[in-house]
Amino acid sequence: MNTNGNIYTVVYSTIIVVLVAAILAFASSALKPMQDANIKAETISQMLDAAGIQAKDVPTTNEQILDKYAETVEEAFVVNIEGQKVSELSIARANIELIDNLKAQNAKLKDEALLPVYKFKNGKTVVPIYGAGLWGPVWGYIAFNDDLKTIAGAYFDHASETPGLGAKIKDDPAFRALFQGKAADFTQEPAFAIVKGAAKDNEVDAITGATMTSKGLSAAIAAWLKAYAPYFINNAPKAEEPVSEPEAETTEE
């Protein structure tokens, strides 16, 4: 047979491409459940790290991560941008629900985004952030203490930031540690910022050599905290009754 004729070439190419497409489509749908389970466990482990329950780099299986979450979470629900609770997320071990399509929520952050709030039994409230870094998306989880102001911890991740520079938002524990003890000011805009030469309580230092990643992460945090601001302001404990402030010792008069 003449394998160099035009008709043969066209038919051959078509068959190969359709065959390959079919194989890939089959593999993709067959492996999807396992991949989704991995992504879910990854998301939860980032929250647990931010809330200070279990460090992310401790090797664990997906099952252990889900167990840990079911054990330590108190409630999870969705609020709208007015700060009202719109629905509950199941926290039962058999059916853990998350809002993990942050990209989709980010697109409608100004009006009808579903904003998840995860409250843990250790008093921490964890919320996600999502935005654009230099090369691709950056996202993460920020944990607040029960005064809903002070940051207890943060975990950030990225798709393709530069290793050694922008990737430090994830790889450098020292950068993440900067967030601990800082406090977001929800009455301001931005409520929290990553800047050069941080001076205020709601600022941390940017990463040297990763200006664009730092700016992107800062914008992501600002945009998401702005969306969460009504919820945080409405639900923050009143200033007259300080919750658990070790410095506030006014008993001796």
Add this chain to the structure above:
Amino acid sequence: MDAKIKETLLNPIFKGNPITVLVLGICSSLAVTVELKGALVMSLSVIIVTGLANFILSLLRNTIPMRVRIIVQLVVVAMLVILVDEILKAFAYPVEKQLSVYIGLIITNCIVMGRIEAFALGNKPFASLLDGLANGAGYGLILVIVAFFRELLGSGTLLGARIIPESFYEAGYMNNGLVILPPMALILIGCIIWVQRSLQKDLQEK
């Protein structure tokens, strides 16, 4: 026949190593050798992809229209790479997250295309499969050697486990930051090529 199979299998490991002798696949060997674990997974992926790509294209070799053969090769290689990526995503998610960019780059790894053009299109499927596996292994061997030194000297660990004891650090020993960066990988590969050329006189130019 037996000797020929042996030759196909052993030649790419040392005498005709794709990295040190053919100087193919250098970019990815600089990128994925910071840690031993990443290098091992990358090696395994490349072995599977080169082996299967050689096998499949050798089966098809008499039917492929000459004018579109590169495109047909690319389609098959791309399919295998995406399959490897999807399988890693399902069964080794943390590794996939770390390597995803480089796994995609296997498609452009010169070794894969090079072996298809040079071997698979002119040989029987079984011999091509062996040739692909052996070339992948030759690539992997260099990767693992480089990654061994880079992880040991750069981070003081192997496969994530601490090798250099804390007491060394207290005595003033420090990890070498340069080893973490790609230039040092190139220097290490240079050293390996140097050693190989001094052992194997026929590689030296007159």
